[in-house]
Each structure stands twice: as C-alpha cells, then as structure tokens.
Amino acid sequence: MLSVAVLVELVRNGTSGGHVKCWERFAESAARLPDAAPHLDLTVYFLGSREHVETLSPRVRLITLRPVLASTTLVSARGAEDVTDLAPHHPRLAALLPRHDVWHLTHGFAYATTAVRLAHRATRGGGPAPRLVASVHTDVPALAAVYARYLAGRRLPAAGTLLARGAERRLRRRRDRLLDACERVLVPTPAGCAELAPVVGADRVALLRRGVDHARFHPDPTARTRLARAYGVPADRPLVLFAGRLDATKGLPLLAESVRRVRSAGRPVHLVLAGAGAEAAPVRRSLGAGATLLGPLPQDQLADVYAACDVFAFPSRTETCGNAVAEAMAGGLAVLLPEGAATTQWLTAPGEDGVVVHDDTPEAWAAALTGLIDDPARLTAVRHRAAVTARETHPSWDRVLTEDLLPAWLHPHAPTHRATPAPGRQ
Structure with a gap:
C-alpha cells in the first residue's frame, strides 16, 4: 500500500477556491477507485480552524490542521486573497508526514517548506527519504505583485510598483527552489511545461490536467x-x-x-x-x-x-x-x-x-x-x-486521476539532474 500525502496549505470550507476544490474532487475520485485498482492510501491536508479528519473511504481521508501563522494576520486586499500559513515550519504536519511514502506539494508556504526541509534532513542523515512530487495550481508570484499594489494603495503608486516587482521576484525564486527539490513537477498546460522545463529540467515536468464534474455542471433551462x-x-x-x-x-x-x-x-x-x-x-x-x-x-x-x-x-x-x-x-x-x-x-x-x-x-x-x-x-x-x-x-476527474496523477505517484522517476535546496534557503 503506497501512502500519499497531498499538502494544500489553504483553508478548506464550503466556498473555497479552485485549488481546494481541485483536491476535493481528486480525493472523491480516489475514494471511488475499485478494490482491484492500484493499492493507494491517500491523505489530503488542508488548513482549518481546528484539527479534523473527514473519512471518504477506508483508504482516503481529508485532514485539516490549524495554521501556525495564518495570513489573516496581515492587512491586505480586503478579502481578496486566500488564507494560507506563512510560518516557515509546521510542527504538527512534521509529526504526521513520516507515515507517508510520497509527499505531494501544491503550494509554497508552511506545508511545502516543512516537507522539503524534512526530506533534506532525511537524505542528509542517510535514512529512508520520502519521494517529493509537486503540482502547480496558482501563479503565486503574479498574485503577490497585484496584492502589493493593493497594499500600497493609490497614494503610493510608485512604491507599490517597486514592492510588487520585488515580491514577484522573491516568490518566483522561492517557488523554483521548492520545485527543484521534487522528482516530478506536474503542470496543467503544455505552455506550463515549456515554462518550467528550463527551471527543473524537461524530464521532470509532466501534465496534470483538470477535470470537470459533468453531473454537477450542465445546461438547465429552468x-x-x-x-x-x-x-x-x-x-x-x-x-x-x-x-x-x-x-x-x-x-x-x-x-x-x-x-x-x-x-x-x-x-x-x-x-x-x-x-x-x-x-x-x-x-x-x-x-x-x-x-x-x-x-x-x-x-x-x-x-x-x-x-x-x-x-x-x-x-x-x-x-x-x-x-x-x-x-x-x-x-x-x-x-x-x-x-x-x-x-x-x-x-x-x-x-x-x-x-x-x-x-x-x-x-x-x-x-x-x-x-x-x-x-x-x-x-x-x-x-x-x-x-x-x-x-x-x-475529461472527468476520475479520468485525470487515473491517467495523470496515479502514474506520478505509483512510478518513481529518476531525473537526470536534481538539486535539493538547503533548508536555510527556503
């Protein structure tokens, strides 16, 4: 049984954005896998107001953990952004991760930095190291640039422009370092593959499409x-x-x-x-x-x-x-x-x-x-x-899970080049 931990450092609730919904749909699809399917045990970690476990099947569960340093502590764009965890380390997640074989990063903050540091420590210590996989869901550097302009406001447009450029550069370097620690990076479009190939190597980039729930979304004249x-x-x-x-x-x-x-x-x-x-x-x-x-x-x-x-x-x-x-x-x-x-x-x-x-x-x-x-x-x-x-x-979510995600999780990939960043550079 292969145990996979997917790390979604965003708050999960009924009106969460597409990143959270994406992994809810993948988890539901995994819960529908027949018993004859590859032996997969899946845990998706979100952020929430309390620690909670929602079991979708004996092999699939959703867990929410409290953030250490929620981004709600910042005065930002009046509710324009999703809430994440800005802490450099998440102790509770660090205690839970060793039970899983594959650690799947989907963002670039507390969960991701915790996972990369633990993986680096395991590799350096000579012990069994987890497999790191990543997927790109949001252009965080581009969003940060816009929010920086919001923070500066109309009274300081020049300062907002400088702040935006600096934030975008720093977050893009941070993103690239985290992705470079992973054996495989999954992106939603061929253009995304082309963008990240020079960063992590073309042999490590693959497609992870998005699915559609056709039973839920359909024409209805009433x-x-x-x-x-x-x-x-x-x-x-x-x-x-x-x-x-x-x-x-x-x-x-x-x-x-x-x-x-x-x-x-x-x-x-x-x-x-x-x-x-x-x-x-x-x-x-x-x-x-x-x-x-x-x-x-x-x-x-x-x-x-x-x-x-x-x-x-x-x-x-x-x-x-x-x-x-x-x-x-x-x-x-x-x-x-x-x-x-x-x-x-x-x-x-x-x-x-x-x-x-x-x-x-x-x-x-x-x-x-x-x-x-x-x-x-x-x-x-x-x-x-x-x-x-x-x-x-x-495609449906079930099809994307079977054709795109399961191969990345079940079959280890040995890249021609891999540079795990040192913990202090996160």
Missing part, C-alpha cells in the same frame, strides 16, 4: 427562473457572469468598465458576480443596478448560477488552468477569454465554442460582448458548441 427568484436578477436581458475573486488579479476592473460601456450604449446587459474581494465596492459604484453581487457560493449553487446566465466573461491572465471556464462551458455558456491566456486551452474551436478577445482594453471587451448580445443566433450557437466541447473533450 435555472434562470430560480436565479431571478432567489436574487432578483432580471430575467429579461442578457446575463454576463463572472466567478472568482473580485479583484484585479482576475481582471475584474477591465470587465466592469467594459460592461459599463455596453450599458451606456443602450444595451440592457446585466453583470452577475459570484465571489468576494477588493473590487466589490467599485463595481457597485460603477454599475449600480446593472450588477448583482451574489457573494461566494458553494459548488452546487454555483452550478445553478452558471446554467442561468448567457455569457461567462473572464479576463484573468493569472490562471494556470481556469477550471471556472470549463465549468461555465459545461453549463452551456459562451465564454469570453483573453488571447494567449492559459484558459483558452479549454476551447477546441476558438470563435465557435468560445470567443477570444485580442486586446486587454475596455473597448475590445465591450465590442466582444456587444457582438454576442446583438446577434442572438450567434450567441445561441456559441453556447451550444461550448456545451458540446465540454461534454466531448473535457
């Missing part, structure tokens, strides 16, 4: 009536949805201004926002009754919201994958995405199953929205093709 009844969203006009953190890392200011321009041109489009963050108040001021803010939603409610809307507009360039795009397509929405973003990987026929916007300007995004809203036949065709693409080409 959903709009429920959305209108529950939240007062107008049902008689095109609904543009945005789901995720309401901040600049996701491109929300660009989208809000684009929608404002479309409305000013006389088109009664309505923006629906699912999430929370620093840009919530500015959106309310800019769009007034033209926007409905739903707040963070659990997956089942979010699936209903997807199916109730017409367009999913997602200007974010910080995504490593963008599972929200796949969920929206499965729900039958026409997606608008920035050219060159990782999220465009979900499209098989750009222009037909989704729209790619070529410039990150309000004018370009407003024009793309208008092009769909003013042509109902085209909007219907794009929505239909998006649902077909999702159904026929986007």
Whole structure:
C-alpha cells in the first residue's frame, strides 16, 4: 500500500477556491477507485480552524490542521486573497508526514517548506527519504505583485510598483527552489511545461490536467427562473457572469468598465458576480443596478448560477488552468477569454465554442460582448458548441486521476539532474 500525502496549505470550507476544490474532487475520485485498482492510501491536508479528519473511504481521508501563522494576520486586499500559513515550519504536519511514502506539494508556504526541509534532513542523515512530487495550481508570484499594489494603495503608486516587482521576484525564486527539490513537477498546460522545463529540467515536468464534474455542471433551462427568484436578477436581458475573486488579479476592473460601456450604449446587459474581494465596492459604484453581487457560493449553487446566465466573461491572465471556464462551458455558456491566456486551452474551436478577445482594453471587451448580445443566433450557437466541447473533450476527474496523477505517484522517476535546496534557503 503506497501512502500519499497531498499538502494544500489553504483553508478548506464550503466556498473555497479552485485549488481546494481541485483536491476535493481528486480525493472523491480516489475514494471511488475499485478494490482491484492500484493499492493507494491517500491523505489530503488542508488548513482549518481546528484539527479534523473527514473519512471518504477506508483508504482516503481529508485532514485539516490549524495554521501556525495564518495570513489573516496581515492587512491586505480586503478579502481578496486566500488564507494560507506563512510560518516557515509546521510542527504538527512534521509529526504526521513520516507515515507517508510520497509527499505531494501544491503550494509554497508552511506545508511545502516543512516537507522539503524534512526530506533534506532525511537524505542528509542517510535514512529512508520520502519521494517529493509537486503540482502547480496558482501563479503565486503574479498574485503577490497585484496584492502589493493593493497594499500600497493609490497614494503610493510608485512604491507599490517597486514592492510588487520585488515580491514577484522573491516568490518566483522561492517557488523554483521548492520545485527543484521534487522528482516530478506536474503542470496543467503544455505552455506550463515549456515554462518550467528550463527551471527543473524537461524530464521532470509532466501534465496534470483538470477535470470537470459533468453531473454537477450542465445546461438547465429552468435555472434562470430560480436565479431571478432567489436574487432578483432580471430575467429579461442578457446575463454576463463572472466567478472568482473580485479583484484585479482576475481582471475584474477591465470587465466592469467594459460592461459599463455596453450599458451606456443602450444595451440592457446585466453583470452577475459570484465571489468576494477588493473590487466589490467599485463595481457597485460603477454599475449600480446593472450588477448583482451574489457573494461566494458553494459548488452546487454555483452550478445553478452558471446554467442561468448567457455569457461567462473572464479576463484573468493569472490562471494556470481556469477550471471556472470549463465549468461555465459545461453549463452551456459562451465564454469570453483573453488571447494567449492559459484558459483558452479549454476551447477546441476558438470563435465557435468560445470567443477570444485580442486586446486587454475596455473597448475590445465591450465590442466582444456587444457582438454576442446583438446577434442572438450567434450567441445561441456559441453556447451550444461550448456545451458540446465540454461534454466531448473535457475529461472527468476520475479520468485525470487515473491517467495523470496515479502514474506520478505509483512510478518513481529518476531525473537526470536534481538539486535539493538547503533548508536555510527556503
């Protein structure tokens, strides 16, 4: 029996972001593995307000541990970021890790640094060393740069720019050192493979796609009536949805201004926002009754919201994958995405199953929205093709677990070059 520990140093709750949801889905898939499947014992570690164990099957469990130094102690972007643990060492996790054979890093803070230091110590001491695997889920350096600008505020833009550049450089070096300690690094896109190949070696980089829960996310013509009844969203006009953190890392200011321009041109489009963050108040001021803010939603409610809307507009360039795009397509929405973003990987026929916007300007995004809203036949065709693409080409979580994750865990990989960083450099 191979014991795998997956380290997700983010708080788990009902409205957690895509990183947490990803590993919840993988754990559920692992719990469904038949008895004849490879012998795997899986534990996924999250952060939480208390230590707690949730058992999904005799071989799969989710454990939450209290953070040592939660990032909530910082004054930041008014709820724009996920809560992680900034401590350099997590004693409770350190006590639990030796029971596992494979330590899978998914972030770059307390859990990851604890694991890498323990592995280095075991190797240096000549004892049995764990196998280290990593997967990339979030572009933390890019997010940190945006949050640094939030912290500086509008009064100190120059200081914010300098702070942002420094934070991004330091966190990117830190990320690369942690990844270089791992025998294999899993990324969601071929572009991600190309980016990290010079950092850790091409032989150590492999794909870890994201799955879609097709039973949960699907078209539903009755959903709009429920959305209108529950939240007062107008049902008689095109609904543009945005789901995720309401901040600049996701491109929300660009989208809000684009929608404002479309409305000013006389088109009664309505923006629906699912999430929370620093840009919530500015959106309310800019769009007034033209926007409905739903707040963070659990997956089942979010699936209903997807199916109730017409367009999913997602200007974010910080995504490593963008599972929200796949969920929206499965729900039958026409997606608008920035050219060159990782999220465009979900499209098989750009222009037909989704729209790619070529410039990150309000004018370009407003024009793309208008092009769909003013042509109902085209909007219907794009929505239909998006649902077909999702159904026929986007893999399930069970398939990704079997084809991408299990091989990385079950079969040790001997890289041609590996440099384990010293503990003091974390």
